[in-house]
Amino acid sequence: xxxxxxxxPGGGTALGNAxxxxxxxxxxxxxxxxxxxxxxxxxxxxxxxxxxxxxxxxGPDGRLLAFDRDPEAIGAxxxxxxxxxxxxxSHCRLSETPxxxxxxxxxxxxxxxxxxxxxxSPQLDTPARGFSFxxxxxxxxxxDPSQGEPLSxxxxxxxxxxxxxxxxxxxxxxxxxxxxxxxxxxxxQRALTTTGALAGLIERSVPTREPGKHPATRSFQALRIVINxxxxxxxxxxxxxxxxxxxxxxxxxxxxxxxxxxxxxRFIRDQARGPVLxxxxxxxxxxxxxxxxxxxxxxxxxxxxxxxxxxxRSAILRVAERRS
Numbered sequence: 078x079x080x081x082x083x084x085x086p087g088g089g090t091a092l093g094n095a096x097x098x099x100x101x102x103x104x105x106x107x108x109x110x111x112x113x114x115x116x117x118x119x120x121x122x123x124x125x126x127x128x129x130x131x132x133x134x135x136g137p138d139g140r141l142l143a144f145d146r147d148p149e150a151i152g153a154x155x156x157x158x159x160x161x162x163x164x165x166x167s168h169c170r171l172s173e174t175p176x177x178x179x180x181x182x183x184x185x186x187x188x189x190x191x192x193x194x195x196x197x198s199p200q201l202d203t204p205a206r207g208f209s210f211x212x213x214x215x216x217x218x219x220x221d222p223s224q225g226e227p228l229s230x231x232x233x234x235x236x237x238x239x240x241x242x243x244x245x246x247x248x249x250x251x252x253x254x255x256x257x258x259x260x261x262x263x264x265x266q267r268a269l270t271t272t273g274a275l276a277g278l279i280e281r282s283v284p285t286r287e288p289g290k291h292p293a294t295r296s297f298q299a300l301r302i303v304i305n306x307x308x309x310x311x312x313x314x315x316x317x318x319x320x321x322x323x324x325x326x327x328x329x330x331x332x333x334x335x336x337x338x339x340x341x342x343r344f345i346r347d348q349a350r351g352p353v354l355x356x357x358x359x360x361x362x363x364x365x366x367x368x369x370x371x372x373x374x375x376x377x378x379x380x381x382x383x384x385x386x387x388x389x390r391s392a393i394l395r396v397a398e399r400r401s
Contacts, residue, residue: 098198099126100389101331104376105191106130108329108396114138115188118321120174120314121145122154122166123197131191132161139163142178146170146221149199170221171310175317187321194311195333196220196301198388204272208301210293213273218304228304229270237261247308247336248299255282256296272297298334308336315344319368322399328369333391338375345371345397372396 105127109117113136119128122145131141143154143166154166169177171192178187200206204214207228216229232240237257244253259282260269269275276293283292302308318328328345332338351367376394383390 098386098388099123099130099193100382100386100392101376101378101394102127102130104394105193105329105331106134108372108376108394109189109191109327110325111135112139112188115323116140116142116183116186117189117191118174118178118187119143119191119193120171121191121193122150123147123193124150124153124199125157127191127193128154128157128164132163135163137163141165142181142183143167144169144171144174144177146224147197147200148221148223150197172313174314175321178321179317184320186323187326188323189327189329190318190322192311192314192328192330194307194331194337207272208297210272210276210279210291210297213271216270216272216275218301220305225304228300229268231300231304232260232269232275233264243303244296244299246299247302248295249335250295250299252283255284302334302336308340311337311340312344315341319348319399324399324401326399327372328397328399329394330396331392331394333393338393338395341395342375345369345395348397366400368400369397370400372398 109131111117111131111134113134117131117135117140119131119141120143122128122143125143128141128143135141141164143164145151145154145166146169148168151166151168154164158164158166167177196208200220201209202212204212205217206222207214207217215227216232217227219225219227235243237260240257240260241253244250244256250256256279259278263269263278269278276291276297279293279296280291286292287294322328330341332341347367348369349367349371373396376396378386378389378392
């Protein structure tokens with residue numbers, strides 16, 4: 078049944094880039110255990126793939142609060158919001174989302190909180206955003222171009238040791254030192270300002286190739302993570318989620334990187350375990366249990382989804398539920 082007083086999104090097609098293909102959609106909807114009259118949060122709206130699927134399952138009294146840090150994603154969200162008044166879209170960083178929701182008085186009232194991490198297909202496929210080594214463009218990589226410094230500025234000033242650390246820690250790049258020294262030599266002669274120039278430099282610096290991977294894959298991933306402070310943003314968001322969830326409310330996270338997944342896995346484990354108390358302190362079992370409980374292990378896309386959307390290959394979905 079469509080919503081009251083506004084148009085239902087139904088099977089509408091284009092919201093921004095038509096090539097954008099959200100991953101694990103049916104699995105995500107199942108994990109959210111949707112109550113048609115409840116309030117949900119999509120903290121990483123992107124181009125609205127999961128949001129549209131969620132809206133299709135909400136009734137007229139349901140509500141979806143969506144957030145994103147990318148102005149282009151906000152534009153796509155505003156277009157959908159005009160068609161469906163159950164959606165409210167806001168521009169903010171992931172780390173700011175819990176505070177925004179608390180300001181709305183929604184502590185303990187969220188039935189489902191969705192995070193779909195990483196970079197979106199439109200970001201990768203738009204050369205001007207500077208995320209991809211496959212198409213030449215300005216070396217930017219900011220998810221919000223209005224904030225922070227572009228990658229070109231970071232590479233111009235970062236110490237070589239810091240570049241090595243970033244490539245190793247966030248990209249698991251075995252040739253991090255070679256690449257960092259090559260960047261140092263290059264920037265002494267000319268500024269690195271395009272994705273093509275950086276990708277070419279990395280390709281010349283790496284002596285061996287991983288089958289099926291461009292030599293710049295790990296480095297571009299690592300640099301994107303540091304420019305957008307993605308892991309810190311994720312930690313800050315998760316820290317505020319639990320108190321927002323209603324009893325039985327679900328936290329659903331899709332990650333695409335082992336570092337992201339490790340943060341999510343540990344967060345759920347720690348929240349499920351509860352406070353670590355001295356053995357000498359007599360407590361009841363109920364009092365010592367955590368606020369969340371994990372619902373199953375990691376869920377990955379099936380072969381059919383990967384065949385139609387190769388970018389889904391690395392996706393991992395985890396689910397936790399707020400205890401009563």
